Amino acid sequence: MTGLPRRRLLGYAGAGVALAGAGAAAGAFATRHDEVKPAGLADAVPFHGEHQAGIVTPAQDRMHFVALDVTTTKRSELVALLKEWTEAARRMTAGQEAADAGAVGGHPSAPPKDTGEALDLPASALTLTIGFGPSLFDDRFGLAAQRPAKLIDLPKFRGDDLDPKRSGGDLCIQACANDPQVAVHAIRNLVRIGFGRVAVRWSQLGFGRTSSTSTSQATPRNLFGFKDGTNNLKAEDTDALREHVWVAPGDGPEWMVGGTYLVARRIRMHIEIWDRTSLAEQEAIVGRTKGEGAPLGQVKEFDPVDLHVRGKGGEPVIPENAHIRLASAEALGGVRILRRGYNFTDGSDGLGHLDAGLFFVCFNRDTGKQFVPMQQALASKDDMMEYLEHNGSGHFAVPPGVREGGFWGDTLFRD
Numbered sequence: 001m002t003g004l005p006r007r008r009l010l011g012y013a014g015a016g017v018a019l020a021g022a023g024a025a026a027g028a029f030a031t032r033h034d035e036v037k038p039a040g041l042a043d044a045v046p047f048h049g050e051h052q053a054g055i056v057t058p059a060q061d062r063m064h065f066v067a068l069d070v071t072t073t074k075r076s077e078l079v080a081l082l083k084e085w086t087e088a089a090r091r092m093t094a095g096q097e098a099a100d101a102g103a104v105g106g107h108p109s110a111p112p113k114d115t116g117e118a119l120d121l122p123a124s125a126l127t128l129t130i131g132f133g134p135s136l137f138d139d140r141f142g143l144a145a146q147r148p149a150k151l152i153d154l155p156k157f158r159g160d161d162l163d164p165k166r167s168g169g170d171l172c173i174q175a176c177a178n179d180p181q182v183a184v185h186a187i188r189n190l191v192r193i194g195f196g197r198v199a200v201r202w203s204q205l206g207f208g209r210t211s212s213t214s215t216s217q218a219t220p221r222n223l224f225g226f227k228d229g230t231n232n233l234k235a236e237d238t239d240a241l242r243e244h245v246w247v248a249p250g251d252g253p254e255w256m257v258g259g260t261y262l263v264a265r266r267i268r269m270h271i272e273i274w275d276r277t278s279l280a281e282q283e284a285i286v287g288r289t290k291g292e293g294a295p296l297g298q299v300k301e302f303d304p305v306d307l308h309v310r311g312k313g314g315e316p317v318i319p320e321n322a323h324i325r326l327a328s329a330e331a332l333g334g335v336r337i338l339r340r341g342y343n344f345t346d347g348s349d350g351l352g353h354l355d356a357g358l359f360f361v362c363f364n365r366d367t368g369k370q371f372v373p374m375q376q377a378l379a380s381k382d383d384m385m386e387y388l389e390h391n392g393s394g395h396f397a398v399p400p401g402v403r404e405g406g407f408w409g410d411t412l413f414r415d
Contacts, residue, residue, distance in 0.1 A: 052127075053127040063205070063209075065172065066200055075140075098113065131173075146253055148256055158385075159379050204266060205346075206342025219293060222358055226288060227301060244337065256399065257400060257411075261397055263367055263393075296322075307325055323382055332373060343358060
């Protein structure tokens, strides 16, 4: 047994050993995902909790995001799939195969129950997060009355060039991990389990997180070379999360309490044009220094942003159309969001330019009052928009976390 890969060892050992290794306790909410506990790059993140993992979990280095259309018209089949997915997600986030004896332990004449590419790999802090799109709440499954009022159809923003093939979806699943193969393996196996009941609508791979969700993390850089998400909400600030991220009683349907709303935007960055822009202009567009990441007029990255400092000529040191000014809570009446995006590079466009940019993901309590006004301000005034193209979009209701014995979205499907 000692020579077997870790995932096969866990498969043979059973779920009890795996959960013990992940540090999971027996209580329904024994582990809260807004309590940050430092973990190694290869460790497991507990699956159960009041909120889904992969939201305030310290952001991992890689991501695979998929949006799916439900092809079955039977509510019972959709519920059965969510239960199967939940069990597979529990196992994979604990470092196990998607199913017991999955890749090589089954009957040789039958397809394996696990694709096998993660057999030798640890859990790598894998998290799996599910969301439900507006289109799921139609007449197919009797869910129309349960659609949250806050699960809005996003408005068209100025400059949007959205590709329908990269937008929407009945469901989404976000896989984040510190090993790209672990994240891809997780999505691949969930899609495999869903054959005949769901079909992939679009997907996106991401590398290099573009925000920090914990004070234990350094601020990363985006493909423009600037530190990104310095003032992001952090997992340790539970009061701010309660105010800006988590759905509270009275916010909408009870099944969403403890959940949140996810916005995904595929933003192509015209990096070739940006790379020919002077450093001074780049810093004026962003509103921060490129090296240290300090707000213009300040010295250090985490110095408070002062939008009122003026230069010798009386002009604001942080320009009126600078990105950090327009996105600031001060300029937006206190609006904040939790960002969790990733860089991407998807080859070239056939014209000698890289198809690269930011896969923007954020979580908020009320998209219409938080993300929408922020994006409207950026789309209409931000000088950075000259270098950006929003070509994919999605909005999803993320249900609360899974209790022991429950399944993804069980609060929605209770009869």
